Structures are given as C-alpha cells and as structure tokens.
Amino acid sequence: MGGVLAASPPPPAAGSSASPGLTVPPGFGMPSVSTVVPPAESPLPNPGAFDECHRRCKEVFPLQMEGVRVVVNKGLSNHFQVNHSVLLSTTGDSSYRFGATFVGSKQTGPAEFFPVMVGDMDNSGSLNAQIIHQVTSRVRSKLAFQTQQQKFVNWQGDAEFRGEDFTATVTLGNPDVLAGSGIVVAHYLQSVTPALALGGELVYHRRPGEEGSVTSLVGRYTGDNYVATVTLGSAGAHASYYHKANDQLQVGVEFEASARMQDTSVSFGYQLDVPKANLVFKGSVDSNWVVGATLEKKLLPLPLSLLLCSFLNHQKNKVQCGFGITVG
Amino acid sequence: MGSVLALSSSPGHHKWPFSTEPPPSRWDVHPAHWDSPPRWERRDGRLPNPGSFHSLHRSCKDVFPHQIEGVKMIVNKTLSSFFKVSHTLHLSAVSPSYYRFHVEHLQSDDYSKDKDAPALIGEMDSSGSLNAHALLHLSERVRARTVFQTQQSQFVTWQFETEYRGSDFTAAVTVANPDILRESVILVAHFLQSVSSGLVLGGELVYHRGRAEEGGILTLAGQYSRPNWVVTLNAGKGGAHVSYYHRANKQIQVGVEFEASTRTQETTTSFGYQMELPEANMVFRGMINSRCIIGGVLEKRLTPLPATLIMGAFVNHRGDKLQVGLGVNVG
Numbered sequence: 001m002g003g004v005l006a007a008s009p010p011p012p013a014a015g016s017s018a019s020p021g022l023t024v025p026p027g028f029g030m031p032s033v034s035t036v037v038p039p040a041e042s043p044l045p046n047p048g049a050f051d052e053c054h055r056r057c058k059e060v061f062p063l064q065m066e067g068v069r070v071v072v073n074k075g076l077s078n079h080f081q082v083n084h085s086v087l088l089s090t091t092g093d094s095s096y097r098f099g100a101t102f103v104g105s106k107q108t109g110p111a112e113f114f115p116v117m118v119g120d121m122d123n124s125g126s127l128n129a130q131i132i133h134q135v136t137s138r139v140r141s142k143l144a145f146q147t148q149q150q151k152f153v154n155w156q157g158d159a160e161f162r163g164e165d166f167t168a169t170v171t172l173g174n175p176d177v178l179a180g181s182g183i184v185v186a187h188y189l190q191s192v193t194p195a196l197a198l199g200g201e202l203v204y205h206r207r208p209g210e211e212g213s214v215t216s217l218v219g220r221y222t223g224d225n226y227v228a229t230v231t232l233g234s235a236g237a238h239a240s241y242y243h244k245a246n247d248q249l250q251v252g253v254e255f256e257a258s259a260r261m262q263d264t265s266v267s268f269g270y271q272l273d274v275p276k277a278n279l280v281f282k283g284s285v286d287s288n289w290v291v292g293a294t295l296e297k298k299l300l301p302l303p304l305s306l307l308l309c310s311f312l313n314h315q316k317n318k319v320q321c322g323f324g325i326t327v328g
Numbered sequence: 329m330g331s332v333l334a335l336s337s338s339p340g341h342h343k344w345p346f347s348t349e350p351p352p353s354r355w356d357v358h359p360a361h362w363d364s365p366p367r368w369e370r371r372d373g374r375l376p377n378p379g380s381f382h383s384l385h386r387s388c389k390d391v392f393p394h395q396i397e398g399v400k401m402i403v404n405k406t407l408s409s410f411f412k413v414s415h416t417l418h419l420s421a422v423s424p425s426y427y428r429f430h431v432e433h434l435q436s437d438d439y440s441k442d443k444d445a446p447a448l449i450g451e452m453d454s455s456g457s458l459n460a461h462a463l464l465h466l467s468e469r470v471r472a473r474t475v476f477q478t479q480q481s482q483f484v485t486w487q488f489e490t491e492y493r494g495s496d497f498t499a500a501v502t503v504a505n506p507d508i509l510r511e512s513v514i515l516v517a518h519f520l521q522s523v524s525s526g527l528v529l530g531g532e533l534v535y536h537r538g539r540a541e542e543g544g545i546l547t548l549a550g551q552y553s554r555p556n557w558v559v560t561l562n563a564g565k566g567g568a569h570v571s572y573y574h575r576a577n578k579q580i581q582v583g584v585e586f587e588a589s590t591r592t593q594e595t596t597t598s599f600g601y602q603m604e605l606p607e608a609n610m611v612f613r614g615m616i617n618s619r620c621i622i623g624g625v626l627e628k629r630l631t632p633l634p635a636t637l638i639m640g641a642f643v644n645h646r647g648d649k650l651q652v653g654l655g656v657n658v659g
Contacts, residue, residue, distance in 0.1 A: 090650045319419040
C-alpha cells in the first residue's frame with residue numbers, strides 16, 4: 001500500500017505543511033492524495049449456504065435414538081445407492097424404511113455431482129423426496145416433498161445463488177394457490193471480511209385471513225480453530241460456538257432462546273475421535289437436565305458399524321437407550 | 329415350579345423371562361459335566377452324589393439369556409481373597425432406578441473357585457430392600473442355608489434349609505416363612521437318589537399351611553445325563569417341567585424347556601442357545617419362546633480393559649413391545 005508513491009519525491013509545497021522559511025528536504029514531506037487505484041484486495045470467500053451457519057456446532061452433539069435399528073446400505077453402481085432400515089422402537093411404532101439415492105454425472109466440484117435425487121418410503125406409505133440440481137454454475141435449486149401416509153405435509157422449492165462473496169436463497173414453501181397460503185423465505189449472507197459473514201433472513205407467511213413476517217439477522221465469525229455464530233430475530237435468539245481443540249476433540253456450546261415458547265436452553269456438547277480405535281464418541285449436557293452420549297465404532301474388518309446411544313432425562317427421570325447396526 | 333419361591337408372593341419363575349428375580353445364588357449352580365469327573369466315569373463303582381434339588385434344571389436355564397433393560401453399570405471389587413464387593417447402578421425406563429451394594433464374604437479361601445463354598449452374602453438396595461444369604465458347612469456332609477429377603481422394610485422371605493449329602497443321595501428340608509402369629513408355614517422336603525451312573529430320581533414334597541387352609545403337593549423328579557446332554561423332568565399335581573440340555577461342541581450349547589402349570593393353566597415352550605467365541609471374547613445367548621418372545625444378549629469382554637460390555641434386546645411380538653438394555657461390568 002503506497003509502495004509506488006514512496007518512490008517518487010513529493011511535490012514541493014503542494015501538500016506539505018512546512019512553516020515558511022524552511023525547505024522540506026526531498027522525501028520527508030507528506031505524500032499527496034493521488035488518484036492511483038490501490039492494488040486489489042485478496043477476494044472475500046463465498047460464505048456458504050445460510051443453513052450451514054450453525055451446522056458445525058450442531059454436528060458435535062449426539063443424536064437421540066431409541067430401540068434397535070438395523071441399516072443396510074447397498075451401492076448398486078457409481079450413481080445409485082439403496083438403503084433399507086428397520087427400526088424396532090420401544091416407545092413408538094416400529095417401521096421399515098426403504099431409501100434410494102441417485103447421483104447424476106454433472107460434476108461441479110471435487111466430490112459434488114449433480115443432480116442428486118434422494119427418496120425414501122416408509123412401511124406406512126410416508127414419502128420423503130428431494131431433488132437437488134445445479135442449474136447453472138452459480139444457481140443451485142432444490143425441490144423437497146414430504147408426505148405423512150397419503151397426505152402431503154411439505155412441498156417446497158428453493159433457488160440458491162452463489163455470488164463472489166455472497167449467497168442469496170429464495171425458498172417457496174407449501175404454496176397453495178387454491179387456499180391462498182404459502183411461505184416465502186429469503187436468505188442473504190455476505191462476507192464482510194475473510195472471517196466475518198453477516199446476513200439476514202426474512203420469512204413471510206400467508207394464510208387466508210392472516211399474514212405476517214419474521215426477520216432475523218445472522219453474524220458468523222470464523223477464527224483459526226473456532227466458529228461463533230449468532231442469530232437474532234423477532235422469534236428468538238440462537239448463539240453457537242464451535243471449537244476444535246485438537247485433532248481428536250471438538251467442543252460446541254449452544255444457546256437458544258425462543259420468544260414463542262418463552263424459554264431458553266443452553267447445551268454443551270463434545271466429540272471425541274479416536275481413529276486408531278475407529279471410535280467416535282459424542283456427549284452432551286443440557287440445561288433441561290438431559291445428559292446423552294453416543295458411541296460409534298467401526299467393526300473392521302467387517303463392513304459393520306455399531307452405534308450405542310443412551311439419553312438420560314434427570315428431571316423426568318427417564319432413560320432411553322438404543323443401539324444400531326449399519327451394514328455397508 | 330418346584331421351588332419355594334413359586335408359592336410365596338415374590339415374583340417367581342412363572343413370569344420369567346420378564347420377571348425380576350435376583351440372580352441365582354452360589355449354591356444353585358449345577359456342577360458342570362466337564363469340570364469334575366463325570367458320574368459315568370467313576371471307577372470305584374460307587375454312585376456319585378446327585379447334587380442339590382434346585383440345580384436339576386440349572387444347566388438348561390443357564391443357556392437362556394437374562395432379561396436386560398435400561399442401562400446398568402456393575403463395578404466389582406475384590407478386596408481380598410475372602411471379601412468381594414460390587415456396586416450396581418441401574419437406570420431403567422420401566423421400573424424405578426436403583427443403586428445396589430453387594431457384599432460376599434467367604435468363610436475360607438480354600439474354595440475360592442468352588443461355587444458351593446460356605447459364604448455370607450448380603451445385598452442392599454437404594455430403596456432399603458435387603459437380600460441376605462448365609463451358607464454354612466456344618467460338617468462334611470451337612471450344609472445349612474438361611475435366606476432373608478425384604479422389600480423395603482417388610483420381610484418377604486425368611487427361610488432355613490438343611491441339606492444332607494450322602495454318598496449317593498441328597499436329602500434336604502426347608503422351612504420357609506414360618507409365622508407363629510399367623511400360624512402359617514411352608515415346609516419343603518427334597519430327596520434325590522442316584523439310581524445308576526446317569527440316572528437320578530427323586531421327589532419334592534411341599535406342605536403349606538395357612539390360617540384357613542393347608543395342603544401338600546408331591547412332585548417327582550428325574551434326570552438322565554449323558555456326556556453331551558442332560559434331560560430333566562419334574563412332574564406333579566402342580567404341573568410339569570421338562571428341560572433338555574445339549575452341548576453340540578465347545579462353542580454351542582442348546583437348551584429346550586417345556587413348562588406347564590395347572591395353577592395358571594398355561595404351557596410355555598422355550599428354545600435357547602449359547603454361542604461362545606473365546607477368540608473374540610464374546611458370548612451370545614439367544615432364545616425364542618412360544619409366547620412370541622424373542623431375545624438375545626451379547627456379552628463381550630473388552631480386553632485389555634477389565635470391562636465387559638453387555639447388549640441385549642427382547643421383543644414381545646404379541647404385545648408389540650421391545651426392551652433394550654446396555655450394561656458395563658467393570659472388574
């Protein structure tokens with residue numbers, strides 16, 4: 001910055017404030033403001049998708065499961081994968097779920113292929129379907145459908161535009177022309193500095209008779225080994241902090257406040273990776289007096305993965321434990 | 329069936345395997361056929377002692393998995409060769425969670441590997457329930473056992489048993505829950521006689537007396553053993569209990585059990601198997617029932633840690649209920 005200017009002698013008396021009678025030796029005056037364009041700054045990175053802001057912290061926390069689950073994954077070809085999952089539940093209904101994933105051949109990144117079509121069907125007839133496609137080099141679009149047995153519960157489409165240093169997404173959820181209802185969500189996330197990303201979300205929902213909107217602001221700061229994200233809005237606040245202590249230990253702290261339910265909760269979670277033992281352990285402690293842990297172990301040389309999970313709710317004095325086997 | 333507990337009010341075998349009976353006491357373990365010289369190999373022509381009446385069906389029952397539910401952690405600590413202590417913490421979804429403290433004191437450490445050793449055993453629950461057993465060897469042939477069980481502050485079982493082990497027979501008399509104030513008592517007499525090298529015959533006479541009623545039940549028992557299998561039969565007015573135990577090879581043991589009770593008017597057939605994989609430090613027990621109950625329990629020793637991981641699940645297809653359990657035994 002200013003390298004070019006320092007080499008040339010300053011124009012005499014043009015911008016210097018030397019007192020009368022003193023001549024300024026060359027090179028010691030104030031450089032003048034010139035119209036030379038400063039060299040371009042290093043480009044700001046794309047901040048990623050809006051939904052991914054809190055994702056890194058959430059991934060550290062264990063997922064609660066109960067009962068016995070058996071998942072069999074079968075890859076039929078490079079493009080097609082099928083999975084069967086049987087869940088025997090202690091509390092609810094047991095279910096069998098069949099899922100299929102199709103990955104197309106249009107490659108956009110090192111491991112990203114489009115279009116991606118994911119669908120799964122329950123034994124009671126509930127369907128989940130998603131189609132993700134990269135329409136142009138910057139626009140990615142997604143369609144998602146969800147049914148509860150034969151009734152459609154969720155149908156939404158969204159389009160995401162990734163600019164140089166910003167991401168904008170528009171989602172249209174459950175549009176119903178006949179009833180005149182729907183939800184429109186607009187996201188915008190901008191990289192302000194290489195570490196800081198700011199953005200906002202606007203949700204507009206409309207039903208016959210009433211309409212309303214909710215806005216919230218998002219800020220995310222990424223450090224060397226930590227990520228701090230804050231979401232503030234009229235519906236509540238959500239703050240999360242993710243810290244990678246070393247190769248084996250990752251820690252996440254989350255704070256959620258909801259204006260609608262009028263309560264707050266704080267969670268602390270950690271993930272311990274022991275690659276030599278093929279083991280991943282996740283634990284969490286909550287302000288709702290819920291303590292939970294998940295242990296996942298790959299049983300080499302078999303292509304099996306064993307998952308043990310246990311959650312304890314001290315306030316209600318309930319314990320839920322489950323285990324699962326994933327084959328393939 | 330054939331046991332004092334079936335007549336008393338504590339949960340008994342008729343609700344097994346979903347019952348909460350305490351684990352079998354040290355005195356009830358069946359002498360394994362391949363540890364001590366089997367009876368058909370005795371050279372001196374004398375018939376061996378048939379063991380105790382309670383352990384007739386034990387080799388078959390050991391094959392079946394024990395019901396496991398919730399999360400259980402057991403820490404065993406051996407304080408000396410006489411003294412063992414264990415702490416159990418059970419977090420359960422269906423029954424109240426508890427902490428249990430268990431103490432075993434052996435009278436002498438000569439028999440530290442023997443299951444029949446004289447010992448004092450006590451167990452105390454976090455709700456105050458006590459379980460106390462005293463096993464004494466009064467002389468070389470006479471043994472005495474005392475059992476006290478309380479449910480919080482109320483005594484549920486108090487029984488006194490004396491057993492005489494002759495050269496080829498066993499005779500035992502048990503006085504259970506004698507209550508002078510209520511004039512009630514249960515008297516049980518057992519007799520087992522080795523008839524030939526593989527055959528044991530015997531009987532059980534139960535006499536119970538309450539204020540308003542009294543009655544007696546006679547049950548005959550027979551057991552035939554061969555090197556690889558054992559078949560046991562109990563038959564009487566209260567019902568029948570047949571069990572067949574087969575050891576297929578060093579790794580697989582199979583048991584089939586049939587129980588019929590005239591009191592509850594129902595019969596149950598169970599099939600169970602036990603698979604041991606010593607190279608993988610693993611034992612798997614599975615069972616399937618005529619009541620549409622399927623269960624399996626896997627136990628794995630996590631060497632080099634002195635810990636054992638236990639995972640089990642029981643499914644009752646008829647009632648559509650699933651029970652999942654995880655346990656860790658340390659030490």
